[in-house]
Amino acid sequence: MPILTRAFYERDTELVARDLLGKVLVRIEGGVERAGRIVEVEAYLGSHDKAAHSSRGMTDRTRVMFGPPGHAYVYVIYGIHHCMNVVTEPEGHGSAVLIRALEPLSGIDGRTSGPGLLCKAMGIDRRLDAHDLLSDDFFITSDPLPAKRVRVVKRPRIGVDYAGRWAKRLLRFYIADNPNVSRK
DNA sequence: CTCCGGATTCGT
DNA sequence: CGAATCCGGAGT
Numbered sequence: 458m459p460i461l462t463r464a465f466y467e468r469d470t471e472l473v474a475r476d477l478l479g480k481v482l483v484r485i486e487g488g489v490e491r492a493g494r495i496v497e498v499e500a501y502l503g504s505h506d507k508a509a510h511s512s513r514g515m516t517d518r519t520r521v522m523f524g525p526p527g528h529a530y531v532y533v534i535y536g537i538h539h540c541m542n543v544v545t546e547p548e549g550h551g552s553a554v555l556i557r558a559l560e561p562l563s564g565i566d567g568r569t570s571g572p573g574l575l576c577k578a579m580g581i582d583r584r585l586d587a588h589d590l591l592s593d594d595f596f597i598t599s600d601p602l603p604a605k606r607v608r609v610v611k612r613p614r615i616g617v618d619y620a621g622r623w624a625k626r627l628l629r630f631y632i633a634d635n636p637n638v639s640r641k
Numbered sequence: 642c643t644c645c646g647g648a649t650t651c652g653t
Numbered sequence: 654c655g656a657a658t659c660c661g662g663a664g665t
Contacts, residue, residue: 499648508648510661518661536659538649555648573649616648 458598463591466526470545470552471628474500477543477554477597478609478632481562484579485594491579493559493569494600497631497638499614501542504551508620511551521587523551529595531576531586538573539582543590543597557615557629560637571639608633615640 461480466473483492501509501522510532511522521530522544530542530553542553559569559579567578576582590596611627618624631638 501648510648513662516662532648532661533659535647535649535657537657540648542648557648571649614648619647 460591460596460598461527463525463527466543466545466590467547468545470500470502470554473543473545474498474554474628474630475609477556478630479600479607481598481600482556482559482579483596483598484581486580489564491564492562493565493575493579494562495556495558495597496560496635497556497558497570497629499555499557500628500630501553501555502628503546506552506620507623508614508617509551509553511553515551519551522553523549524587527590529581529585529588529590531581531583531588533583534573539576540572541576541581541585558631558637558639560635570637 477495477498480495481492482495504511506512510519515523525548526544528544530544531539534540542555544553546552557572559575561569565578569575569578588595610631610633612629613625614629
């Protein structure tokens with residue numbers, strides 16, 4: 458199972474988002490391995506994207522988004538849940554891909570359809586913010602099985618109605634007919 | 642320092 | 654449809 462390289466992440470964010478579908482997110486903690494196939498993502502294009510956290514400039518929280526690609530950007534939402542992103546494009550761009558749903562593969566207890574739910578099921582929290590995904594305990598690999606031909610659905614991103622015209626962009630991607638997608 | 646609101650989820 | 658519940662970010 459080859460781990461995705463820095464070069465994979467250091468590309469156009471929409472391409473990375475699309476290519477992450479079908480890849481496998483792995484978290485190993487205390488000898489326990491948890492893994493899930495990525496079936497739904499959203500692209501946040503950079504500081505010009507009004508729906509992206511980075512559009513408010515670099516702050517303590519968003520510094521990771523402006524950092525080098527291939528790192529996790531994990532933040533707390535509504536004081537209750539965590540959301541996980543992977544940083545994309547060259548350092549300084551402020552772009553990332555939000556992981557929104559997984560198909561459970563191994564070691565997973567609980568639901569994985571939704572950004573907060575999958576973080577809970579995978580044991581992902583703020584301690585993993587800024588964690589390098591080119592590491593041996595938290596990474597993304599390509600599918601160990603032969604790549605399937607999947608149809609990708611494009612929709613507006615969820616929960617960003619405040620972002621004006623950016624709310625209309627089709628930057629949410631998911632695998633068609635996959636039952637683990639958070640919503641149709 | 643205070644105040645506001647959120648890339649969500651769950652229960653009514 | 655409203656509550657839960659914390660913290661980042663903006664303003665004083």
